[in-house]
Amino acid sequence: MTTSATTPEPRLTSLAHGGGCGCKMAPERLRNILAEMPSAAAFSSLLVGTETSDDAAVWKISEDQAVVATTDFFMPMVDDPFVFGQIAATNALSDVYAMGGRPILALAILGMPINVLSDATIRQVLAGGAEVCGRAGIPVAGGHSIDSVEPIYGLAAIGLVDPARVLTNKGARVGDRLILTKGIGVGVLSAAFKQDRLSDAGYAALVASTTQLNAVGTLLPGTPGVHAVTDVTGFGLLGHALEMARGAGVTVEIDEAAVPMLAGVEALARDGVATGASARNWSSYAEGVVLPDGIEGWRRTLLTDPQTSGGLLIAVAEDRCEAVLDLVRGESFGLAAEIGRIAAGPAVVRVS
Template identity: 45%
Template sequence: MEDKIKLTEFSRGAGCGCKIAPAVLEQLLGKNQTPPDSRLLVGNDTRDDAAVYDLGDGKALISTTDFFMPIVDDAFSFGKIAAANAISDVYAMGGKPILAIAILGWPVDKIGNEYAARVLEGARVKCREAGITVAGGHSIDATEPFFGLAVNGLIDIGDLKKNNTAKAGDWLLLTKPLGSGILSTAQKRGVLTDDHLGGMIETMEKLNTVGEALGKVKGVHAMTDVTGFGLLGHCMEVAQGSGLSAEIYYDRLKTLPGAIDYLKDRIVPDATYRNWNNYSSNTAFEGGVDVMQAFSLLPDPQTNGGLLIAVDDTYLPEVQRLLVSFDLAEHTFPIGRLIEAQAKTVTVKNA
């Protein structure tokens, strides 16, 4: 069935670009930090990917939720992307997902229920691929469509990966190309080609299953997934949370086919400017980098983006072999490195 309704026409934002701006989020959470709890291993104080609760038997429960408005027009693909994105938070902690609950908002007077059913079926397909079940959920009649999951996972506490435990000298690797925000904006403007649409959907639907395996690698000191704040924002979270600075090797970054060409036509998501305004004062550039292009690419909001991995130098070959075994051979070269704290948190340079 080919969808006659284009879902993106009913949403102001798209995918993880719907996220509240970082500065506004700081205001919202500033006075609402997680209260002390000796069994809560990860709360909202570090802006990590999920909450983690000690179960008292050497294992911990990972709990997360993520939902957003449509980033693609096809309902079935939207369901798969939203599900993969929510599950990614568990993988980003090094965990194994075990259960999902659906979250659905639907303008029933504007979009037929059959489209909502296709969104849910897409989510079930992606959850089956992850080895979990959509066991229930909650839905409301909303003015704009949105969908996502609440996901639980398990992990051995010794394998837990956080976003604030990197060490100076760690290499940074990224498991997916950048540019999904750029391509989704091109789609909303009606200029995205079918070939580029297929590549965008493929990468956003792809599960970050390698995260569970990376959790077992002791030399992986920190991990997060790159979503609405872009590579720049999430790299800055890792570096600042760890009391370090970071170098990003701009010439080693992979991009989705077509992304740079659309940038040349100034097709940039609104969230890119929002992100840049929050992170630019703490970012430096060294010679040889196309600053205007980097300005548009590094803060580009990703939806179900890749895992950003901080790995000790001696464990880099092990992680590279692991990535190859998950068909991620093109992402085995480091795209940056953590260094001792500098005047700027992130320096963008060529390798």
């Protein structure tokens, strides 16, 4: 039977076995599943497909226009349905921005346990997504819904980009500097939330970061010196940096002390708060990462921590790094920082 005004609804997070981008399949499992999928290389208009695990597909439709297409959805990491909708929508649009694209419309993806959650609650999830799309200047033009055991929400997002200015994760060049636009630790904060250990300040930091649109990405294609971009999401900073390294055939060097963290994250990580996805991430790509001898476990946890609606990782020419940092910070990314560099060598991530 459907819920009524007299029947208390369960916490959204209690209905999901995972939440946010922590729901993603481990990288190794995903690679195995996709290993025998047919190549799309025969389609000459497909500028970006699945070959380098990039953020979105890009299809050229004319000499000065290409379509950016992506989809992203997950289960709740917070209990407020409106905020859940905001986070999921912000995360989905991030993939368009990471390609240097400008979103033009979105379609909603909705799966809800309709005998457990009220229409009012489900409506609030959709309203949160619509609010974010409104800030992005686009409509939610349709979608699809199903009755699901666990609550699921996200978007299929469509954008446009100049095909000559598409930003991918494989363009990094030796000598480039690396900029990260947001602090890490979203997975730790969401785990603490589920454990009722997250302070009000920590919750505020979680929501502020995950609902901040990566719209600065639309400014990067015309910015001198920007060579590669990806967004840091479910595979953690190390996982997405490794995709950049493999795509470009370079070594990504990360200065661990320079990586920004969200408020309250370090104390929680030191106290053992973590997601299961962090351990799955590490087991999937440990062979591609070189860590310092004796690195503390909580530090590795943060470097592999799944980020929901995380920041952009930007490879930029050394002489343009400060200018790009100023640009990003001017767009209200106050934690943006230079965190490393691109070096010649094997396609690995080296942490110092």
